[in-house]
Amino acid sequence: MSEHHIKLPEGSIEKTTTTLNLGPTHPATHGVMQNILELDGERIVSTEQTIGYIHRAFEKLAERRPLAQITTLTDRLNYCSSPLNNMGWHLTCEKLLGVKTPKRVDYLRVIIMELSRISDHLICNSIVGVDAGAYTGFLYVMQYRELIYEIYEEVCGARLTTNIGRIGGFERNFNDIAFQKLEKFLREYPKVLKEFENLFQRNRIFMERTMGTGAISAERALNYGFTGPNLRAAGVDYDVRVHSPYSSYEDFQFNIPVGTTGDNYDRWLVREKEMWESLSIIEQAYQKVQEFKGAEADVYHADVPEYYLPPKVDVYTKMEALIYHFKIIMGETEIPAGEVYNSIEAGNGELGFYLISDGGRTPYRLHFRRPCFVYYQAYEELIKGSMLSDAIMTMSSLNLIAGELDA
């Protein structure tokens, strides 16, 4: 060591690597999660992910709640696409109870689910842009996420934690304003998405920042339990909507975009293409919804009196309605015993619900298969040896949502 080197204080350990705490609250982590990075210069030697900062014990809480009250818990999993989680939960309950939903309900659900998939992908992709230094795209597309939130507002009254839908269908029929807003969205959004795409897709700086970073092979991705866009970016065409169709997805024509390298750029591209597919699904679904005329156009829920709240006017005038109303509100309906696993294609992968009922009023056990919890463990493998700035991009392009990670 020459004289020009800074002398380490007496008794200090001579360590050649730097330890960096990224998070738990850091603007670049987009959520409460901590990474203890070991750096050699700017290269990452190893990392340890610490999660659980916003753990709220949903699985335990669910053991005391009747089915309808668990929907609000699912809102808070992936809060960028709450309606998807809500629908996943309703579908799980319906599978357990053996409820068959009318076609119109299925199509309306598809509209809501695809809208929220767009809003989820939009956030993720624009945040990848932000982490590459392109703030404009993010601010620009937020206006159009707003249009989606306004549609939710018309349907259920809420925007972020939506609690949308009920077991068997929707709480109310879509009104004309909701459809007008949907039309407005379908009219205005493609142009914006195209602009957003132009901003990034062939942008030299963006491509060089994302290509080849955070890559994973298809075998490793499968072994790590990747699902959703992250798995498809690695080249596996697994999509729950196609493999085990739910909510009448089999009635729609759409493509599953697949990547090849599984790097950040491919993940971004897959999400981008999926937004176009979602738009086309929404258009098809809207067309199908418009085909229902007369009395059929008023169908917005299945007939499940034990779980679906009766209209208020009936509660005041009819005995059964009053009884059902009371039982649903007080959570005194006995759930049939059974064991069911149901999954949907959520914004960032396969969102599964494993529900065990022992015949009581609340689930005996409920487990959420949260996609980002499963794939976040691959983070170390994804970023080992790469630069710190690439690690930040990899984190955002994985679409990690702290609420879902910690449940």
Next chain:
Amino acid sequence: MALTNETIKARLTEKFGEQVSGFTEPYGMLTFEAQKELNLKVLNFLYDDEELKFRFMTDMTGVHYPDNKGKELAVVYHLHNMTDNIRIRFKVFTDINQPDVYTATGLFSAANWMERETYDFFGVNFVGHPNLKRILNVEEMDYFPLRKEFPLEDQTRIDKDDEMFGRG
């Protein structure tokens, strides 16, 4: 020819005989159990067999059945064969006083955190796990919260001063 529940069942009984049992099909998903010492053998067989090919671990979790003496804790694996698109559920039961189960991390990298979560909430000790420590709860915690002996707080309790939180 697509793989069916009957074929899987036949293959398993052919290989393991009486050691795999309790075949049921709740909501169409083949469910079975085995002794906990066999969990890796069964998982390996399901993974390696050229016909079965259950090479994707969808989910893994625990369940606590306090009345099931000697077999209080269940570890539930959900496996997926993506080529034939068929799912199965596989369970092993363990004594709560000695909750040792072999880890599946050697087979599925995905099992790493899922096992940590199961350990965190149920206290299942995964033998051979590379880094078995709590994941969502604080490390100082000395109990396993999803076990049934920890009830949620009684909502009607009146001995608690909740004035500060607007519930008093």
